[in-house]
Amino acid sequence: MTIYELKPKRPFRRIDQKDIGKVFGSTDKLMNRITLKDFYNYSKIPNQDAIVLSIGGEIVVAITIQQISFKDLLQEYCGDAVGMPKKWELNEDDKCAYIDYLNKNSKSKHASDRISYGYFTLTEAINYCRKLSVKAVFLFSDGTDPDNLFNKFYKYMGFVKKSKRYFDATWGGDLILTMLSLV
Secondary structure (H helix, E strand, C coil): CCCCCCCCCCCEEECCHHHCCCCCCCCCCCHHHCCHHHHHHHHCCCCEEEEEEEECCEEEEEEEEEEEEHHHHHHHHCCCCECCCCCCCCCCCCEEEEECCEEECCCCCCHHHHHHHHHHHHHHHHHHHHHCCCCEEEEEECCCCHHHHHHHHHCCCCCEECCECEEECCCCEEEEEEEEECC
């Protein structure tokens, strides 16, 4: 379901049903479980969307965004998080965005530029979130080394850690909750 009208200046667009069969994969074994069909199905859920970076017909990066209240975000996604602050700068009803998946396509001919494309796609997603008038963007730093990913990528983008590194049994790997304030 569309939560904001995307009018990209770069090759960003909403995922489309015709994208489902395209070649897509990740070098990260946990992220490799998420298919373009999953991204497409995610985009059909109310208050959720999936944006892709498409170059020459290839999906280079896919990302999901959910519009959610701060209270619901904590209840639905942060129940197992360790070392979270007791006091937050947000109120329960504040509107937030949750980026559930950011997956770079290792099978793309543009795979050598995946980090820069990941940066541009996350920047586009943050701009998308600003247009939704959310107060903060949340995502989990994950993968085989979430500390390294946070320090080399998310921290550079302005995100701050909001939990300690912990193992999430549902995900099957370590996570760190991160937040970017938009106020």
